[in-house]
Amino acid sequence: MISKLNTIFAKHQHEPGSLLPILHDVQHALGYVPEDAVPLIANHLNQSRAEVHGVISYYQHFRTTPPPKHVVRLCCAEACQANGCNALFEHAKLQNIEVEPVYCLGLCTLGPAMQIDELKLHARVTPEKFDALIKALGDES
Ligand code: FES
Numbered sequence: 001m002i003s004k005l006n007t008i009f010a011k012h013q014h015e016p017g018s019l020l021p022i023l024h025d026v027q028h029a030l031g032y033v034p035e036d037a038v039p040l041i042a043n044h045l046n047q048s049r050a051e052v053h054g055v056i057s058y059y060q061h062f063r064t065t066p067p068p069k070h071v072v073r074l075c076c077a078e079a080c081q082a083n084g085c086n087a088l089f090e091h092a093k094l095q096n097i098e099v100e101p102v103y104c105l106g107l108c109t110l111g112p113a114m115q116i117d118e119l120k121l122h123a124r125v126t127p128e129k130f131d132a133l134i135k136a137l138g139d140e141s
Helices: 002-011 019-031 037-045 049-058 078-082 085-094 127-140
Strands: 070-075 097-103 112-114 120-122
Touching: 002 019, 002 037, 002 097, 019 037, 019 097, 037 120, 078 085, 085 097, 085 127, 112 127
Parallel strands: 070 097
Antiparallel strands: 070 112, 112 120
8 A cells, every 4th residue: 555655645746735646646546545654645645644534524426435346337317216225225224235326327218317336327227127127246246
């Protein structure tokens, strides 16, 4: 982690206001912003840990824990809401599956729509179909 941080620090060496670009690069390189990185970033920028924590917690984009192996996104835009995406979110919560809300996956007439990782789109997702897709992920691992 330290060598990656040093590379990122060097990249933004002469950039004023480089906290956000550094946090973005750390998350891109490591998948999240580890707690151990906060004092190093704060020290590098001559800021307090609280200031760095404040920025991390302000932006929902930043993760402070490692990302899940698979990213599951459910569309919660209007058309998918009309077709039951809220019930699917509740269903996912009960299964302890981390789901990110997105706003339109381009399958509006075939909702609720779901995306697994970056490219796999699924239409007309029911709780049963959701469970089968999640089970298949586990079988792939
Ligand atoms: S509204 Fe859900 S895919 Fe467009």
